[in-house]
Each structure stands twice: as C-alpha cells, then as structure tokens.
Amino acid sequence: MKAKTVVDWPLDLHKVLTETGVRQVAYVPDAGHKRLIELCRADKKMRAVVLTTEEEGLGLVMGAWLGGEKSAVLMQSSGVGNVINTLGTIKECRFPLLMLITMRGDEGEFNPWQVPMGQATQTVLEAMGVIVKRIGTAEEAGPVASAAARLAYNSYAAVAVLISQRLIGIKSFQDQASR
Amino acid sequence: MKTNLHRRDVVNALLADRDDLMVIAGLGSTAWDITAAGDHDLSFPLWGAMGSAAMIGLGLALAKPRRRVLVITGDGEMLMGLGSLATIGVQKPANLSVIVIDNERYGETGMQETHTASGVDLTLVAKGAGFRQARLVTDRKGVDGLHRMVHGEAGPNFAQVKVVAEKIPLVLPPREGALLKARFRRALIGPAADAL
Numbered sequence: 001m002k003a004k005t006v007v008d009w010p011l012d013l014h015k016v017l018t019e020t021g022v023r024q025v026a027y028v029p030d031a032g033h034k035r036l037i038e039l040c041r042a043d044k045k046m047r048a049v050v051l052t053t054e055e056e057g058l059g060l061v062m063g064a065w066l067g068g069e070k071s072a073v074l075m076q077s078s079g080v081g082n083v084i085n086t087l088g089t090i091k092e093c094r095f096p097l098l099m100l101i102t103m104r105g106d107e108g109e110f111n112p113w114q115v116p117m118g119q120a121t122q123t124v125l126e127a128m129g130v131i132v133k134r135i136g137t138a139e140e141a142g143p144v145a146s147a148a149a150r151l152a153y154n155s156y157a158a159v160a161v162l163i164s165q166r167l168i169g170i171k172s173f174q175d176q177a178s179r
Numbered sequence: 180m181k182t183n184l185h186r187r188d189v190v191n192a193l194l195a196d197r198d199d200l201m202v203i204a205g206l207g208s209t210a211w212d213i214t215a216a217g218d219h220d221l222s223f224p225l226w227g228a229m230g231s232a233a234m235i236g237l238g239l240a241l242a243k244p245r246r247r248v249l250v251i252t253g254d255g256e257m258l259m260g261l262g263s264l265a266t267i268g269v270q271k272p273a274n275l276s277v278i279v280i281d282n283e284r285y286g287e288t289g290m291q292e293t294h295t296a297s298g299v300d301l302t303l304v305a306k307g308a309g310f311r312q313a314r315l316v317t318d319r320k321g322v323d324g325l326h327r328m329v330h331g332e333a334g335p336n337f338a339q340v341k342v343v344a345e346k347i348p349l350v351l352p353p354r355e356g357a358l359l360k361a362r363f364r365r366a367l368i369g370p371a372a373d374a375l
Contacts, residue, residue, distance in 0.1 A: 024241055047241055049270060052262030059231035059263065063203070063238025066223060066360065068368045068375060071238065089228035093356035153375075 009135075009167060010035035012142035013100060017046070017072055020098070020149040024049060024064045024071035026057035031176050032102030032168040033074045040074075054079035058086040062095050070153060072098045077105060077121040077162070078114060087128040090158050097130075097158040098149050106165040122162065130158045138167055182317045182341035186280050189340050190251060191216045192322050193278065193329060200330065201239060201367070205232035205252030208286040213251060215350035220366035223359055224352040230259030233277050237267050240275035243367070247274050249329050254281040254295045254339075261304060267335050268309025276329045276336040277305070282344040290344060305337035313337040 013036050017025065025040040026049045027033060041048040051057050057073035064071040075083075080101065090097050104111075105118020122132050131151060135144045145161050152159040190212040194202065202222045204210040209232075210224035225232055236250035257264075257279045267275065283296035295301060305313035311334055316322060321340070328336050353359055364372035 024238060047270075049237075049241070049266065052265055055231065056234045056260070056263050056266055059228065059234025059260075060238035060241075062228075062231070063235035063240070064242045065238075066201075066235070066363050066367070067239045067242025068364065068372065069238075069242035070375075086228045086231055089225070089231070089356065092227065093360045095360065 007138035007141070009138040009141035010039060013145050014039040014043070016142060016145040016149055018043070019146070020072075020153065021070050022072050022098075023047060023069040024060060025074065026051055026060045026071065027074040028054055028057075028076070028079055030074065030076045030102055032076065032163065033100070036074060036100070054082040055086045058083050058090060058097070061097055062090065062093070065095050070096070072100060072149075074100050075102075077101055077103050078117045080121050080124060080160075081117050084124060084128060087125075087130060087158060091129045094156040095158075096152045096156050098152040099130075099158075099160045100145065100163065101160055102163045102168055103165045108165055125160050128158075130160050133159065133161050135161060135163045136166065137164075141167070180283070180317065180341045182343060184317065184319070184322065184340060184342045185345065186212055186282065186342040187215055187347065189280060189322055189342060193249070193251070193326060195326065198330075199246060201243070201246060201248050201363075203232050203236045203239065203248070203250045205229070205250070205256035207253050207256060208282075209251045209253050209256070209280055210352060211350050212280065214352040218352055220362045222352070223363050226354060226356065229256055230263075232256055233260055233263040233267060236275055236277060237263070237270060237272060240272040241270065244272070244274055247330060248272075248276070250275070250277045252277070252279055253286065254279055254283060254293045254301065255285045257301060258294055258299070264305050264308040264310070264337070271309065271311070272335055273311075273333045275334050276338070277310075278325065278329070278337075279339045280342055281339050282342050284344045286346070290346070301339045302337065305339075310335045310337040314339070316340045
C-alpha cells in the first residue's frame with residue numbers, strides 16, 4: 001500500500017500568494033488560518049496587517065491597489081457578514097479582490113451560533129457579485145487558490161475561496177484553545 | 180465646541196500647493212470639499228464604503244512609502260471605522276495623515292448630531308491607538324500647522340478640526356467608481372498601471 005502523503009495546504013496557499021505577487025496580507029486572527037498567517041508574517045516580501053474587523057481588510061485592498069500593490073484578505077466565514085456593504089464599493093470600482101476564507105458553521109461544527117452565518121456565506125457573497133470557489137481537500141488548495149488569484153487579478157474581479165472545515169479539523173472548544 | 184473655522188476654507192488650505200500628495204476623502208461632505216478645492220487625478224473621493232477611508236489611506240501609504248498620503252474624512256465616517264485607527268497605530272506608516280473635519284453632525288442625512296457633539300474625543304482615541312501625533316484644531320493658526328504636518332512631518336499623524344455646522348452647496352466629483360480608480364492609478368503609476 002502506498003504511504004499517505006500529507007499535503008501542507010497552508011504552505012501551498014502561501015506559495016500562491018508569493019507567485020501572485022501579493023505584497024499586503026490583511027487578516028483577522030483565526031485558528032484555521034494560523035499557519036498561513038505565520039508564514040505571511042515571516043515573509044519579508046509581504047506586509048501582514050492585523051485588523052480589528054474584516055471590513056478594514058477591504059479598505060486596505062482598495063488602497064493597496066490604488067498604489068499598485070496586490071493584496072489578499074484572510075478571514076473566517078463569520079467575517080463575511082462584516083464586509084457586505086464594503087463589497088459594493090469593490091464591485092462598483094472594479095477593484096480586484098482575493099479573499100481566502102476558512103469555513104465555520106459547516107461540516108463538524110461544534111458551536112451552533114456559527115451555523116447561520118456559515119450556511120449563508122456562499123449565498124451572501126454571490127448576492128454581492130463575488131465569484132465563489134471551494135476547496136474541499138488539501139490537494140485542491142493550491143490549484144483552486146491559484147486559479148482564483150488569476151481570476152481576481154486578470155479580470156478585476158472579487159473572488160472568494162471557501163476552505164472546507166474538513167481541512168481545519170477543529171472538533172471542540174478545547175481543541176481550538178489548545179492550538 | 181466653539182470654532183469659527185469653515186470646512187471649505189480648511190480643506191482648501193490643506194490642499195494648497197498639493198504637488199504629488201495623494202488624497203482619499205470619506206463618503207459625504209469631505210468628498211465634496213476636496214472636489215470644491217479642485218478635482219484632481221490623485222484624489223479618490225468615496226461615494227460608498229462608509230468607515231473605510233482611513234484603511235484605504237493605510238493600504239496606499241504602505242504601497243507607496245516614499246509618497247505622502249492624506250485621508251480627509253468627516254466625524255461620522257471616522258466614528259464608523261474607529262478600529263482602523265488602532266490598525267494604523269499597529270502599522271505606523273510615517274507617510275500617512277488622517278484629518279477629521281468635525282462639524283459634530285451627519286451632514287448628508289439631516290444634520291443630526293454625531294457622538295462628537297456629546298464630547299467623544301477622537302483626538303484622544305487616535306493618541307491611544309498609537310498615532311505619532313494627534314491634534315485638536317479650532318483656529319486658523321492650527322490649520323496652518325496642519326499643512327506642514329500633512330506635507331512633511333513623520334506620521335502617522337491625526338488631527339480633528341472643529342468646523343462650523345453649515346449646509347453649503349454640493350460640489351460633486353465624478354460618480355463612476357472604475358473611472359476614479361483608473362485615473363488615480365494612471366496618474367500615480369503611469370501606463371504600467373494598465374499592465375499590472
């Protein structure tokens with residue numbers, strides 16, 4: 001039997017950001033994105049900008065693009081609820097936008113209060129004209145994110161990549177706190 | 180708070196001899212103010228995204244660290260994005276100034292009082308968030324000092340300028356968002372803006 005290879009999907013996502021030429025990475029601290037955030041913070045070619053709320057990230061994206069820099073926003077699906085109105089300006093001005101979003105309230109969720117926003121995430125994004133791509137397995141992470149980044153920057157489009165809760169694998173509050 | 184400053188005079192003074200200064204203006208009266216001072220390719224007046232002006236200034240300031248960036252916004256718009264002051268305080272961009280034109284009113288919705296009318300002190304918030312300097316300005320001498328701050332002093336800089344609450348004629352910038360974005364990028368980056 002062939003040995004199972006473990007795909008380091010946060011590393012693959014970081015590679016996509018590097019290949020895309022992303023210089024500013026906005027994020028709200030998130031357990032699912034913990035490793036990717038650490039990779040971006042350690043990367044001297046990227047400015048990692050910690051936010052107090054996700055909509056700040058969309059402002060940063062707009063300013064970065066006005067100044068000629070590419071950027072990305074890392075958030076949890078609950079954060080999608082915080083960016084809806086700002087997405088209107090992104091669309092009206094045709095700012096490219098790449099959002100990498102870890103899902104909550106989806107598969108194996110332990111906190112029922114996460115479920116309403118998690119279940120509405122894709123619908124809400126699509127209602128605002130955002131193109132939504134999903135990553136269901138670790139193997140898909142690199143290729144899907146890469147295609148999404150090219151779509152955003154080649155088409156001046158707002159693109160969200162939803163990363164399945166299966167990849168994040170948090171099963172309980174205790175588990176989350178111990179990470 | 181007592182003041183005899185008028186918003187258009189303040190903004191005209193800030194933008195006099197603006198050279199290559201880049202300007203982001205928040206939704207509402209400040210977008211009309213910077214347009215009244217003279218529409219410019221390196222101005223990005225917001226018609227939406229209330230609460231985002233300061234963060235757009237931050238993204239721009241980080242992308243162009245050798246150029247000066249000015250965010251001009253109203254008290255209502257700033258109050259909607261208070262967290263962004265904290266985020267700027269963490270990044271500490273030396274080339275960014277945020278100036279709040281504070282009439283203590285929501286000018287576009289019927290001049291209702293904002294929180295600053297009840298004494299909420301934005302200057303103190305900016306100080307607490309880690310801005311290098313944060314000033315409260317209520318007279319013409321203070322405005323003259325702000326021009327030096329915006330164009331040359333190391334930031335992040337913040338100022339809250341108290342102005343008279345008055346309804347004045349709208350001077351509207353172009354409304355087409357993609358146009359405002361594209362003209363700004365071309366003016367800043369040149370033809371390469373279209374190839375990025």
